[in-house]
Structure formats: C-alpha cells, structure tokens
Amino acid sequence: MKAVIIGGGIIGLSSAYYLSEAGWEVEVLEAGDFADNCSYGNLGMVVPSHFVPLAAPGIVAQGVRWMFNSSSPFYIKPGLNSKLINWGLKFLRSANAKQAEAAARPLLELNLFSKSLYEELATQLNFGLKKKGILMYFKTESVAEEENHLAEKARAMGLDAIYLNRQELLHLEPEQQPDVLGAVHYRCDAHLHPNAVMREMINILKQKGVILSAGKPLQKIVRDQDQIREIIAGGESIKADLFVMASGSWLPETMKQAGISIPLMPGKGYSFTGNEGGPSLRIPAILCEARVAITPMAGQLRFGGTMELAGFQHKVNMNRVRGIVESVPNYFPAMKLEMPQEKEVWYGFRPCSPDGLPYIGFAKNSRNLLVAGGHAMMGLSLGPATGKLIAELAQSKSTSVDISAFDPNRFS
Structure with missing residues (x-):
C-alpha cells in the first residue's frame, strides 16, 4: 500500500x-x-497549556483595537478580500465562550498526546527536547487576573501550573531580573530546537x-x-x-x-535569533500583553510574534519586527535587543482555521x-x-x- x-x-x-x-x-x-x-522558524514550544483556541472570547474586541496598527501584535491589511471576509465571519461566529469551552479538552488531549510522542522520539532523535515549562509574564493587573483565572482552569484539567510573584521570578531568571507583576509557570510544557x-x-x-x-x-x-x-x-x-x-x-x-472547500487563512508571523553574549534566559517566555515569545535555542534566544492577515505577502514588514523588539525591554530591562537587519528576519505563514x-x-x-x-x-x-x-x-x-x-x- x-x-x-x-x-x-x-x-x-x-x-x-x-x-x-x-x-x-x-x-x-x-x-x-x-x-x-x-x-523551521517557529519558537519550538510544545504547549499543553495552549488549550484555548485562536478564536477565543475577547479576541475580537482586542483585535479591533490592534488591527489597523501596522506594528501591533495583530494586523489586518485593509481591503476588500472575499476570502478574508468569509473567513472572518466564521471566526466571529466561533469566538465565543461556549465554543472555546468545547474546544479546550480536545486541544489539551491532542497536545498531551503529542508531547508524549515527542518524548518517545527523543529517545532515538536528538532535537534538544527540554521539559522546563514556559513562563507567561504579565505587567498589568487586568492580564494578571486573566492569566490566573486561566491557570486555575488548567489545574482543574490536570495541568501543572503555578503562579509566581516578581521575587520568585527574580530567583528563577537572575540574569534577566524581569520587570513584571508576576507570571504563570506552566511546568507541563516543553521546548525543542525546531531546525x-x-x-x-x-x-x-x-x-x-x-x-x-x-x-x-x-x-x-x-x-x-x-x-x-x-x-x-x-x-x-x-x-x-x-x-x-x-x-x-x-x-x-x-x-x-x-473539489473540496476548506476555510483557512495564512497568518504571517516573524522570528529572528540573536542576543549572543547577552544575559541568558533559562525558561521559554511569553510576554502576554505584547504577544511576543522568546525561547532559548542553541546558545542564543529566538524571538517571535505577531499575526498578520494580509494574504501571501512575501516581504518583511519591519514595523511588525520593531513592535517585537521594542516590547522586550519592557519585560526584561537587561536585554538590550538590537533591531535585526531585514535579511536576518524569518517569516512564515501559519495556517489558521476560523475556529482555531x-x-x-x-x-x-x-x-x-x-x-x-x-x-x-x-x-x-x-x-x-x-x-x-x-x-x-x-x-x-x-x-x-x-x-x-x-x-x-x-x-x-
């Protein structure tokens, strides 16, 4: 066969x-x-913690505030695009509490199954699998409340997630000295080197x-x-x-x-690798308000983020990259991140279904x-x-x- x-x-x-x-x-x-x-260009995170689909409650209102700012975490290129409009209408219908709740358990089980398979593969393949979890950092009281509520739900579903205050984070990441209110440590997560x-x-x-x-x-x-x-x-x-x-x-x-129609839009994201010789990061980080992710990888740090719905635009929007670069010192003041050259920036198209x-x-x-x-x-x-x-x-x-x-x- x-x-x-x-x-x-x-x-x-x-x-x-x-x-x-x-x-x-x-x-x-x-x-x-x-x-x-x-x-190849992603952040290499293995994330049972990500049981909330892209089409989540509140994402529409947040997205509207961001969507026409070309350096924001989420951007839609203005214009009449029938595919995007049809996808967007389905996304709007999906982004509600009932559907997000129904999606949580299937997504969690799929991620846990995948993590167990990565652990099996790691016994014969060398791709740097590390089970240190990820840290979800937050700077504002409103996001702190959201993240702690999500962590409570994660624990109720059997995941290992704990709240850490700023002092505990200073101990965990001494070289970075994070300037945040706190973070949730999803110790159930892992990371690897995608390349x-x-x-x-x-x-x-x-x-x-x-x-x-x-x-x-x-x-x-x-x-x-x-x-x-x-x-x-x-x-x-x-x-x-x-x-x-x-x-x-x-x-x-x-x-x-x-002869089959499947709704899906390409969501362009960016990443770049750098910080060589700078302060290290022990545990992968997600900067919640900025929607930026950072992963220690092969002695350096890989930075990534943004969601750009603009079709297959094969060029780098440096405003989007600048948004990533400028957000990092707000969380890690010791990290003096240089703006990368355009040739150093990777981009790729994430395949996004309307319900996530x-x-x-x-x-x-x-x-x-x-x-x-x-x-x-x-x-x-x-x-x-x-x-x-x-x-x-x-x-x-x-x-x-x-x-x-x-x-x-x-x-x-």
Missing part, C-alpha cells in the same frame, strides 16, 4: 514517519526544498526508505467518484492508495483541486484523502500527534484521542 503526502513541514513529515512505521510505502511531495517552511527536529526527521525518513521529492508542486488531482485516482505534481503522474493533504497555509488551494482548531480526518466524499492542517501557531507542538492519528485513520484503527472536534468537513 502506497501513501503520498502533499507537504513537507512537520505535519507531513510526522505523517510519513508513522505511516512508514505502520508498513506503508510513503512518498512526500514538497513544492520547495524541505528547507524553509513554518516548521534540529526537522533535520532529524528528514534523516530518519530517508533511513526508512521514505521518498522525499522536492520541487514537486501539486498541479492537478484526478478523482474517480469517491476516491483520488492520481495526482499530477511537478509534471509527473503519481498513483497511490492513500493521499494526505498536509499543505499548510496552501490547504484551501490544494483541496480546491479535489486543526483539520484532521477524511475529506468529504473521499475515502482515500486525509486532511492534516489548520494548526495555526501549534503546528510544531501538534506535529507528532497529527501524524500518528493520520496513520491510525489510514489503517481504520480507533484513534488514540477523540478527533471529532477536528472534523475537516465541519464548515461544509
């Missing part, structure tokens, strides 16, 4: 790994060269005999009633028993070729087409779990966690 996976990010590679483990012959098709996608995990996954897939085909953009899908008969990629006809669509932010375009939940499962009216996408900022965190679930579905097995909330056909 042969499986073809469209997309060579962490979701596609994880799907290839677990399908290969299950005995499938696997080929991964990548439009690029497997060397530069969202899986290393991608490199290690590619190496082990080659050892397993998985074919990694670069420069093979999907061009056409040929259907035969309720199944995919063949695809055309890079000018080549490819037949298989199973097809897995793991095409990231390009999922709507690739699924459209199969991934798409995992069989596509409508397609018995051999599986969808694996829409993970937004949690693609790396949820990669192994998604890959394992894809392999279980391919074998008609019961899934390790309930995936009904992730039905790819829920908006159709």
Whole structure:
C-alpha cells in the first residue's frame, strides 16, 4: 500500500514517519526544498497549556483595537478580500465562550498526546527536547487576573501550573531580573530546537526508505467518484492508495483541486535569533500583553510574534519586527535587543482555521484523502500527534484521542 503526502513541514513529515512505521510505502511531495517552511522558524514550544483556541472570547474586541496598527501584535491589511471576509465571519461566529469551552479538552488531549510522542522520539532523535515549562509574564493587573483565572482552569484539567510573584521570578531568571507583576509557570510544557527536529526527521525518513521529492508542486488531482485516482505534481503522474493533504497555509488551494472547500487563512508571523553574549534566559517566555515569545535555542534566544492577515505577502514588514523588539525591554530591562537587519528576519505563514482548531480526518466524499492542517501557531507542538492519528485513520484503527472536534468537513 502506497501513501503520498502533499507537504513537507512537520505535519507531513510526522505523517510519513508513522505511516512508514505502520508498513506503508510513503512518498512526500514538497513544492520547495524541505528547507524553509513554518516548521523551521517557529519558537519550538510544545504547549499543553495552549488549550484555548485562536478564536477565543475577547479576541475580537482586542483585535479591533490592534488591527489597523501596522506594528501591533495583530494586523489586518485593509481591503476588500472575499476570502478574508468569509473567513472572518466564521471566526466571529466561533469566538465565543461556549465554543472555546468545547474546544479546550480536545486541544489539551491532542497536545498531551503529542508531547508524549515527542518524548518517545527523543529517545532515538536528538532535537534538544527540554521539559522546563514556559513562563507567561504579565505587567498589568487586568492580564494578571486573566492569566490566573486561566491557570486555575488548567489545574482543574490536570495541568501543572503555578503562579509566581516578581521575587520568585527574580530567583528563577537572575540574569534577566524581569520587570513584571508576576507570571504563570506552566511546568507541563516543553521546548525543542525546531531546525534540529526537522533535520532529524528528514534523516530518519530517508533511513526508512521514505521518498522525499522536492520541487514537486501539486498541479492537478484526478478523482474517480469517491476516491483520488492520481495526482499530477511537478509534471509527473503519481498513483497511490492513500493521499494526505498536509499543505499548510496552501490547504484551501490544494483541496480546491479535489473539489473540496476548506476555510483557512495564512497568518504571517516573524522570528529572528540573536542576543549572543547577552544575559541568558533559562525558561521559554511569553510576554502576554505584547504577544511576543522568546525561547532559548542553541546558545542564543529566538524571538517571535505577531499575526498578520494580509494574504501571501512575501516581504518583511519591519514595523511588525520593531513592535517585537521594542516590547522586550519592557519585560526584561537587561536585554538590550538590537533591531535585526531585514535579511536576518524569518517569516512564515501559519495556517489558521476560523475556529482555531486543526483539520484532521477524511475529506468529504473521499475515502482515500486525509486532511492534516489548520494548526495555526501549534503546528510544531501538534506535529507528532497529527501524524500518528493520520496513520491510525489510514489503517481504520480507533484513534488514540477523540478527533471529532477536528472534523475537516465541519464548515461544509
């Protein structure tokens, strides 16, 4: 039995790994060269703590305040875009307390499952997995109240989360001396080096005999009633028993070729690595008010953030980067962060579904087409779990966690 996976990010590679483990012959098709996608530039956080979906209560009001400021954490490029409008209407309907509550347990279980799989993978692959948790820093009383309420909910769901005051944080991060009211330490979380995990996954897939085909953009899908008969990629006809669509932010375009509509928007984010020789950070940090994340990585620090809904804009908006740089000293005065040069800034497109939940499962009216996408900022965190679930579905097995909330056909 042969499986073809469209997309060579962490979701596609994880799907290839677990399908290969299950005995499938696997080929991964990548439009690029497997060397530069969202899986490389992210902050490397593995986050059971992130059980609140992107479409959360209050995010709309906050987003409206931010949306037309080009240096804010959230930005929508003004203009009439039918895809964005349709996505936005679905997002508005999803951003309520009832749906966020219903999403919490499925997201938590998916993240916990993925963390356990990363722990298994770390016994044979070297990607710097560290289980130090993450710290959610806050400077204002209103955000302190929100974060402590969220921590209470996390503890009620079984997560290890504690409140730390400023003095306790000074002890935990002595080189940084954080200037904050406090933080919540999610000791259940972990982090790794994303570049290393991608490199290690590619190496082990080659050892397993998985074919990694670069420069093979999907061009056409040929259907035969309720199944995919063949695809055309890079000018080549490819037949298989199973097809897995793991095409990231390009999922709507690739699924459209199969006659299926899936709502998704690319949310551009930025990251850069620096602070070499500066004060170190022991534990990954999220600066709550600024929506900025920092992860210690290979002796340096990686900084990232922002959400820019402007379609596929292939250029760096340095105002967005400046927003990240200028926010950091408000939390860590000892960190004298230099504005990076444009060539040092990485950007990528996060695949955002309207309700903030991934798409995992069989596509409508397609018995051999599986969808694996829409993970937004949690693609790396949820990669192994998604890959394992894809392999279980391919074998008609019961899934390790309930995936009904992730039905790819829920908006159709």
